[in-house]
Amino acid sequence: MIIVIVKGVADIGKLLGGTGKHEIALTSGSDLNNLLDILVEKYGPALFERLYINNGRELRKDLRLLVNGQDIVFLNGLNTELKEGDRFSIIPPLMGG
Amino acid sequence: MQEFSEAIKLLAEESISPAGKPYFTISLSSVRSVASQFSCSIKEAEITALKNSIIPERYERSLGTVGGMQGQILLLNSRAAVMGLGGLGGLAAELLARMGVGTLLLIDGDSFSESNLNRQVLATEENLGEKKAEVSRNRINKVNAAVDAIPFAQMATEDNIESLLDGCHVILDCLDNLRTRFLLQETCKKLSIPMIHGAIAQFYGQVSTILPGDQGLNAIYRSFEKGKDNGIEKELGNPATTPALVAAWQVQEAIKLLINKKELLRNRLLFIDTLEGSCETIQLEG
Numbered sequence: 015m016i017i018v019i020v021k022g023v024a025d026i027g028k029l030l031g032g033t034g035k036h037e038i039a040l041t042s043g044s045d046l047n048n049l050l051d052i053l054v055e056k057y058g059p060a061l062f063e064r065l066y067i068n069n070g071r072e073l074r075k076d077l078r079l080l081v082n083g084q085d086i087v088f089l090n091g092l093n094t095e096l097k098e099g100d101r102f103s104i105i106p107p108l109m110g111g
Numbered sequence: 112m113q114e115f116s117e118a119i120k121l122l123a124e125e126s127i128s129p130a131g132k133p134y135f136t137i138s139l140s141s142v143r144s145v146a147s148q149f150s151c152s153i154k155e156a157e158i159t160a161l162k163n164s165i166i167p168e169r170y171e172r173s174l175g176t177v178g179g180m181q182g183q184i185l186l187l188n189s190r191a192a193v194m195g196l197g198g199l200g201g202l203a204a205e206l207l208a209r210m211g212v213g214t215l216l217l218i219d220g221d222s223f224s225e226s227n228l229n230r231q232v233l234a235t236e237e238n239l240g241e242k243k244a245e246v247s248r249n250r251i252n253k254v255n256a257a258v259d260a261i262p263f264a265q266m267a268t269e270d271n272i273e274s275l276l277d278g279c280h281v282i283l284d285c286l287d288n289l290r291t292r293f294l295l296q297e298t299c300k301k302l303s304i305p306m307i308h309g310a311i312a313q314f315y316g317q318v319s320t321i322l323p324g325d326q327g328l329n330a331i332y333r334s335f336e337k338g339k340d341n342g343i344e345k346e347l348g349n350p351a352t353t354p355a356l357v358a359a360w361q362v363q364e365a366i367k368l369l370i371n372k373k374e375l376l377r378n379r380l381l382f383i384d385t386l387e388g389s390c391e392t393i394q395l396e397g
Contacts, residue, residue: 023384024313025343033314033386075334083391105382107332108312109342110349111195111287 015039016098018049023105026077029061030104046079046092049102065104078105115149116163119156123165135165142167143256154213154257158187169255170211182370183211187257189369192216192275192282194267194295196243198354199309199361200285201233204260206362207283208251212369214259215251216279219243220266230351267291272298281365284308285358289332296321296328305368309361312344314386316357319395320364320375330395331380356383 020036027033030053038056040049054062067074079086080103086094096102122141125133137160146156157167161180170183177183191212193204196219204217222242227234233246244262251260267275276282276298284306286292292308299306303323308331310317321327360383364376380393 021387023315024347035387076332078393080391080393083393085393085395087396088394105315106312106343108310108315108317108344109287109289109292110311110344111197111199111285111309111354 016042016044016096018096018098018100018102020049020053021101021103023103024108026061026064026104026106029064030057035101040096043095045090045095046081046086046102049096050092076107078107079103080105112159115145115151116159118145118148119160119165120163123160123163136168136171137165138168152257154187154259157211157257158184161187167257173210177210177366178370178372185370186211186366187213189280190214190216190278191365191369192218192279193247193285194218194282194291195285195287196233196247197221197227197285197287198230198311198349199358200283201231201243201247202355202358203283203285203309203362203365204247205232205250205254206359207365208255208258208260210362210366211255211257212365213257214261216261216263216275217244217247217251218263218267218275219247220264230349230354232355267294269294273302276304277302279304281368282306283361283365285361289328293328299323307361307364307368309357311349311353311357312342313347313349314353314384316353316360316383316385318357318360318364318376318381318383319379320368320377322375322377325378326396330378330397353383353385356385 017037017039020038022030065073081089081094082101122145123135123137126136127133142153142156146153160167161184177186189212191207193200196217204215207215223234223239233250238246242264244264248260248262251258272294282299282304284292284295300323306321308319308321367375378395378397380395382391382393
């Protein structure tokens with residue numbers, strides 16, 4: 015088993031059981047797909063609807079997913095493998111002025 | 112011109128730096144007096160003083176961060192536009208004026224309302240209903256008369272934005288909607304003007320410097336859905352603090368750019384989380 019630290023920003027934090035950091039246990043060798051499945055199972059359909067479009071086939075493009083502060087587009091996308099202590103964040107777009 | 116410089120030199124006062132070096136300064140009242148005597152602007156008088164190695168006292172504390180007197184001359188000769196004069200732009204415009212950015216174009220068609228009072232530094236109980244652009248101009252005139260503050264109290268549109276921004280050296284994106292932000296980026300690319308993006312929601316803020324041709328907003332927002340123009344801030348609100356942080360950081364980027372400092376937040380998104388107490392610099396797709 016490994017433990018990763020999950021953080022949701024703004025409204026996504028609320029959907030992840032409150033803003034702040036949460037520890038999630040995963041089996042060794044898990045990737046981001048596995049983590050997102052566990053989060054949706056744990057926190058329910060409201061999170062699912064906020065993260066996905068096309069009946070769950072596609073993540074919303076305007077959400078930024080980071081592992082240890084690095085955007086997953088520079089890693090292996092949703093296939094990025096997670097290690098013990100990795101920090102995972104989901105950031106929605108900020109638009110206010 | 113020689114006579115003008117000589118008059119300024121006569122009004123200069125000698126000071127000694129903490130390191131024991133002598134230097135010359137000129138007070139605001141002397142700048143005003145010589146400008147009036149030679150029928151020139153406060154800005155011209157300040158630039159002439161700086162060219163003669165005389166520091167207008169108002170910039171004494173800035174020079175160490177703007178590249179000295181040459182940097183201050185660059186700032187006074189610069190033209191910046193602030194798009195949006197709400198939480199971000201109202202403060203950003205004032206900070207640019209305090210740093211002595213010589214011409215400021217102040218663009219916002221809105222007027223102040225009560226819900227602005229919690230975070231927009233220019234909003235007061237007395238000026239509710241007044242145009243933000245006019246209030247900003249009046250404030251800047253009180254803070255730094257060397258600055259030409261030009262209000263434009265209408266919204267920027269496809270029809271006016273190009274002529275409005277032509278000739279600017281930098282533009283601060285302090286807007287509150289994606290449609291105009293993308294219009295601004297397109298115009299900046301066309302006119303070859305750098306822009307400094309800032310945005311806020313609740314406890315969070317972000318800043319990035321976008322040079323013409325960079326992916327910029329495309330990398331930050333990725334999919335711009337028409338019609339989905341307002342973000343989570345409409346639901347979650349904004350406190351007084353996050354716009355102040357982001358505006359200050361935007362102005363620092365603008366100043367660095369105007370004085371030709373290389374270390375910009377280009378192709379990077381500074382993400383500020385005041386709830387956790389952290390800042391991250393996120394690499395963007397270039």
